[in-house]
Amino acid sequence: MTGAGLSAFYASEWAIAERAELLCDVARELLDNGTLPADRIVLREPRIRILTQGYFLLNKAYKDWRIPPGHANEKVRIAALKAIAIARFQPFMPLDPTNANDFTEARCNEIFALVYALGMLRCKLALDSPGKVDLWLRIFDIIAESTVETLAPFIADINRHKQRPLEDYALTLHDRDKLAINSLISIFELVANSPDP
Amino acid sequence: MPITSEPDLPIRSVPIGGPAVEALDRRKESSSNPRIAAAELRDSYNGVKDDLFAGIKALAQAVSGSMQR
Numbered sequence: 731m732t733g734a735g736l737s738a739f740y741a742s743e744w745a746i747a748e749r750a751e752l753l754c755d756v757a758r759e760l761l762d763n764g765t766l767p768a769d770r771i772v773l774r775e776p777r778i779r780i781l782t783q784g785y786f787l788l789n790k791a792y793k794d795w796r797i798p799p800g801h802a803n804e805k806v807r808i809a810a811l812k813a814i815a816i817a818r819f820q821p822f823m824p825l826d827p828t829n830a831n832d833f834t835e836a837r838c839n840e841i842f843a844l845v846y847a848l849g850m851l852r853c854k855l856a857l858d859s860p861g862k863v864d865l866w867l868r869i870f871d872i873i874a875e876s877t878v879e880t881l882a883p884f885i886a887d888i889n890r891h892k893q894r895p896l897e898d899y900a901l902t903l904h905d906r907d908k909l910a911i912n913s914l915i916s917i918f919e920l921v922a923n924s925p926d927p
Numbered sequence: 928m929p930i931t932s933e934p935d936l937p938i939r940s941v942p943i944g945g946p947a948v949e950a951l952d953r954r955k956e957s958s959s960n961p962r963i964a965a966a967e968l969r970d971s972y973n974g975v976k977d978d979l980f981a982g983i984k985a986l987a988q989a990v991s992g993s994m995q996r
Contacts (some may be wrong), residue, residue, distance in 0.1 A: 748965035755970065765980045798955045802962040833990040834983075850973030855982025863989045908983045 739896040741786040750782040756846050757821060765845075770831075771838050780888055781819035783896060784881050785812050791880050791901040792911065800917055803899050809847035810914035814907075816843040818878040818885075840870040850924045869917055876910035 754775060761768040788811050793803060803811075822838040829835040846864075848855060857863060880903050887894055903911075 745965070749968075752965055752969050752972070756976075757971075760981075763980055765983050795956045796954075796956050801958045802960055804958050804960050805963060808960070808963065831992070833987045841983055845976075845983065846972070848979055849976055850968045851973050852971040854975055854978040855986065857982060857985050857989065863986065863993075865988060866986055867990065 739786070740790060741896075746779070746782050746786060749785070750779045753778045753782060753816075753846065755844055756849065760845065762844060766822065766834050766838055766841065767832075768827075770814060770835055771826055772825060774821050774823060775820050777821040779827045781815050781821060783880075784819060784884055785815040787884055787896060787899055787901055788815055790879065791903045795903045797906075805851055806918040807915050809850050809918045810911055812850075813843035813847045813873050813914060814876040814878055814910055815881075816846065817873045817876060818881065837870050837874065839849075840873045842874050844869065848921070853919060853921055858910055869914075872910060872913055872917070875912075877906060879904035 757773050757775070757778065760766045761771070761773060789803060789808070792807065792811055793801075797803060798808075817839050820839050822842060824830050824835040824838065844855070846897065856861075857865065857866075880901055883901065884899055
């Protein structure tokens, strides 16, 4: 994708690069500090730029659906959309994806998604009661099961090695994505406004 | 009275449509914040990242215990 090819897209090449750089830093930290097991999980770093482009396409489709023209999106919505974009593009992968042996392998991309989302919302991940474990696991399930059908044309082009300028995509939010997106936005709204999530 | 004495079987999912449903789907949500810069996101993340990593590690440990039961 060339800079000229992106020039007409609502998100600049610079904005995409900036967001991708932050995502890369978070992903690397997860491996470097042992939150994710570096000996059992691979980070496919080039996917992060692709997922960032996918996120901006998804954000555009969402805004066309729910946000008045000319308005920017809010943090909780961005967190939700970024989380499901991360899960869809799966930058992390266990070495043996058919044999995930622990929680971090089973939910490596969802952990990345939630850490990024909570980080941008400046929220902690508290485990001060048994119910909190269930709460967070339920949120991981929602992220994992979001399929992001909206991005199917973009992903098909990527898989065919056919690069098109992002402004060429006129994506409308797929009905199947609305539940996951609405659910996550609502959850992040509650988490962000809770004194002790 | 609009009350029937029959359960109106079979039970199936009947989509309710019409202008009110279309209007609900077309509705816009309020969103008035300025555009968010990557630097602001990075600052937010840096402010809580150690707690997040610790939280994930504690969660993994808790789940590990429950998976062995």
